[in-house]
Amino acid sequence: MADTTTRAKLRWGLLDVAVVVFALTPVLWIMSLSFKTPGTLTDGKFVPREWTLDNYRTIFATDQFVRALVNSIGIALIATVIAVVLGAMAAYAISRLDFPGKRMLIGVSLLIAMFPQVSLVSPLFEIERQLGLFDTWPGLILPYITFALPLAIYTLSAFFKQIPWDLEKAAKMDGATQGQAFRRVIAPLAAPGLFTTAILVFIFCWNDFLFAISLTSTERSRTVPVALSFFTGESQFEDPTGAICAAAVVITVPIILFVLFFQRRIVSGLTSGAVKG
Amino acid sequence: MADIVLDKVSKKFPDGTTAVRDVDLEIADGEFVILVGPSGCGKSTTLNMIAGLEDISSGELRIGGQRVNDKAPRDRDIAMVFQSYALYPNMTVRENMAFPLRLAKLDRETITQKVEEAAKVLELTPLLDRRPANLSGGQRQRVAMGRAIVRQPKAFLMDEPLSNLDAKLRVQMRTVVSRLQKQLGTTTVYVTHDQTEAMTLGDRVVIMRGGAVQQVGPPQELYDQPSNLFVAGFIGSPSMNFLPATVEDGRLRTALGDVPIGDRIRRELEGVDAARELILGIRPEHFEDAELVDEETRRRGMEFEAPVDIVESMGSDKYVYLTVEGERASAAELEELAADAGAADFAGAGSNLVTRLSAESAATEGESRRVWFNLEKIHLFDPSNGRNLTLHEGRSAGALAN
Numbered sequence: 001m002a003d004t005t006t007r008a009k010l011r012w013g014l015l016d017v018a019v020v021v022f023a024l025t026p027v028l029w030i031m032s033l034s035f036k037t038p039g040t041l042t043d044g045k046f047v048p049r050e051w052t053l054d055n056y057r058t059i060f061a062t063d064q065f066v067r068a069l070v071n072s073i074g075i076a077l078i079a080t081v082i083a084v085v086l087g088a089m090a091a092y093a094i095s096r097l098d099f100p101g102k103r104m105l106i107g108v109s110l111l112i113a114m115f116p117q118v119s120l121v122s123p124l125f126e127i128e129r130q131l132g133l134f135d136t137w138p139g140l141i142l143p144y145i146t147f148a149l150p151l152a153i154y155t156l157s158a159f160f161k162q163i164p165w166d167l168e169k170a171a172k173m174d175g176a177t178q179g180q181a182f183r184r185v186i187a188p189l190a191a192p193g194l195f196t197t198a199i200l201v202f203i204f205c206w207n208d209f210l211f212a213i214s215l216t217s218t219e220r221s222r223t224v225p226v227a228l229s230f231f232t233g234e235s236q237f238e239d240p241t242g243a244i245c246a247a248a249v250v251i252t253v254p255i256i257l258f259v260l261f262f263q264r265r266i267v268s269g270l271t272s273g274a275v276k277g
Numbered sequence: 278m279a280d281i282v283l284d285k286v287s288k289k290f291p292d293g294t295t296a297v298r299d300v301d302l303e304i305a306d307g308e309f310v311i312l313v314g315p316s317g318c319g320k321s322t323t324l325n326m327i328a329g330l331e332d333i334s335s336g337e338l339r340i341g342g343q344r345v346n347d348k349a350p351r352d353r354d355i356a357m358v359f360q361s362y363a364l365y366p367n368m369t370v371r372e373n374m375a376f377p378l379r380l381a382k383l384d385r386e387t388i389t390q391k392v393e394e395a396a397k398v399l400e401l402t403p404l405l406d407r408r409p410a411n412l413s414g415g416q417r418q419r420v421a422m423g424r425a426i427v428r429q430p431k432a433f434l435m436d437e438p439l440s441n442l443d444a445k446l447r448v449q450m451r452t453v454v455s456r457l458q459k460q461l462g463t464t465t466v467y468v469t470h471d472q473t474e475a476m477t478l479g480d481r482v483v484i485m486r487g488g489a490v491q492q493v494g495p496p497q498e499l500y501d502q503p504s505n506l507f508v509a510g511f512i513g514s515p516s517m518n519f520l521p522a523t524v525e526d527g528r529l530r531t532a533l534g535d536v537p538i539g540d541r542i543r544r545e546l547e548g549v550d551a552a553r554e555l556i557l558g559i560r561p562e563h564f565e566d567a568e569l570v571d572e573e574t575r576r577r578g579m580e581f582e583a584p585v586d587i588v589e590s591m592g593s594d595k596y597v598y599l600t601v602e603g604e605r606a607s608a609a610e611l612e613e614l615a616a617d618a619g620a621a622d623f624a625g626a627g628s629n630l631v632t633r634l635s636a637e638s639a640a641t642e643g644e645s646r647r648v649w650f651n652l653e654k655i656h657l658f659d660p661s662n663g664r665n666l667t668l669h670e671g672r673s674a675g676a677l678a679n
Contacts, residue, residue: 164361164363166359166361166363167363167365169328169330169357169359169363170357170359170363170364170365170424171365171376172329172330172349172350172351173328173330173350173351173355173356173357173434174351174356174376174377174380174424175351175377175380175381175428176351176380177349177351180380184376185365185367188367189366189367
């Protein structure tokens with residue numbers, strides 16, 4: 001019995017290691033490239049022979065990259081906050097109330113999530129140009145919210161459904177208004193869900209390339225993934241590979257920080273002890 | 278503190294089902310009233326309507342003389358204890374109990390003082406800084422009570438507050454609830470499906486069935502003078518025995534022999550449309566081993582002989598199950614009670630009588646035993662409408678009454 005569990009553990013452990021290695025190798029490779037000098041860039045060694053921070057200096061020296069980083073952070077954060085707040089309200093209504101057209105609402109939001117985004121790029125381009133939203137922050141924030149909302153509503157309503165309804169009734173009996181009951185009892189309990197959703201939405205906005213390249217034209221609102229694609233060296237004879245790798249590493253860092261920061265908030269079993277058990 | 282009046286209160290759900298039908302109930306200030314009935318009888322819906330968690334479809338609800346139909350729960354000044362306790366898991370015991378006070382915007386010192394007072398009453402003081410997840414079931418239950426008593430509301434509503442506790446703790450908490458209610462003197466409405474809880478706790482008990490009130494009265498009155506078959510079968514454990522009885526030549530023919538009937542009952546049965554088939558009801562404790570009955574008592578009842586099926590010795594007395602010939606009594610009420618007890622499909626052959634005999638009885642399984650029963654304590658029911666025919670001017674006098 002103990003023998004089989006050890007063997008099973010070993011088997012799973014090996015599988016896990018294989019998956020992690022498969023997923024992390026490209027990331028590590030890029031990191032390695034970003035520390036290499038132009039001369040050793042193509043030597044095929046995993047550990048750089050000569051370490052340099054020149055690549056990082058280069059990207060932060062160009063206004064192009066710094067500006068794109070600011071755009072990316074600003075747009076992704078604003079879109080995330082709005083999508084999570086709206087999504088929380090919609091999800092709360094869906095999980096608690098029975099209103100006419102509820103199934104329809106869920107269906108439509110699912111439809112948006114399934115729609116191929118490529119097919120929407122041209123119409124969006126035209127619409128935004130007419131409305132003067134083209135190449136502005138709101139011009140990216142709005143489509144991000146639209147496509148992030150179905151995701152937010154889905155994850156959040158699953159979390160809200162887990163919260164016993166008795167808690168809300170108890171809050172009302174204790175003298176809370178509907179709003180107070182939501183803010184002081186339901187929302188703190190749904191916090192893990194809110195943070196999970198926030199992470200997912202943020203990653204979606206941060207990584208988007210399609211909308212960002214179609215709906216922007218200048219540094220005013222260009223985000224990092226797009227800026228990266230426009231990366232050239234100081235002169236046209238310079239090879240920007242090292243700089244691109246450095247930039248790729250830099251834009252991965254906020255995501256990792258974001259996840260690490262919120263992961264501590266995702267405490268499982270937060271609702272334990274609310275009701276019988 | 279206030280009285281609660283329900284005036285023809287009804288609840289109709291959008292899908293057309295009527296959960297509660299024309300309930301009239303006056304609960305006096307400081308009274309402890311129990312709503313009891315099988316599941317689906319509308320007792321919880323009634324409580325939720327008093328709380329304000331369900332709308333009232335028709336009728337009027339008054340708390341302290343004021344119509345509160347359209348008031349939100351928070352404006353009714355009543356506290357509720359839920360079956361699931363519904364403690365806020367993100368708050369400590371102290372914060373849980375302080376929550377209603379903080380919403381009422383009391384100042385910090387008053388809140389601390391009130392929470393500590395309530396904690397003392399419920400012996401929760403050492404637990405104040407724990408979270409609900411780290412409490413046992415009984416402790417959680419006490420915190421839920423503490424949250425209710427802390428703001429001294431006009432009334433307490435309790436929705437099966439003890440049914441999640443194990444049997445021993447439930448008995449213990451029953452006395453806690455009872456003592457607390459007497460100490461605070463707050464009007465309390467308590468919902469339960471457990472008739473023992475109903476009998477032991479309440480000043481008055483309201484028995485509900487299918488959304489309608491069957492009988493309201495002090496526990497002993499419901500026990501001694503049930504107004505119908507349903508109340509008779511619901512109250513009492515083990516429950517009343519029911520046997521079919523046929524009226525013939527001024528006597529009742531039953532599986533236990535011919536039972537004589539008094540003048541008043543006979544007059545009632547002589548009517549043109551009077552029922553010929555009745556149901557005879559006898560409580561287990563109104564039987565006795567014939568050997569142990571003295572001459573004086575013997576005259577007040579009659580005897581029969583039946584084979585003993587099972588003997589359960591409880592120490593203080595013996596539950597003896599007798600097998601009697603013939604059909605078992607049938608009526609809609611009895612089927613509903615059996616379904617609620619989960620025994621609808623468990624019929625067995627013939628009928629079984631549960632009797633509670635003195636511990637000295639020598640009844641043994643397998644033998645045939647002579648058993649006496651008290652004629653003054655028997656009930657007769659009309660199976661078509663369940664009415665108790667032996668009740669006269671609110672008094673029960675058995676079948677012999679003149």
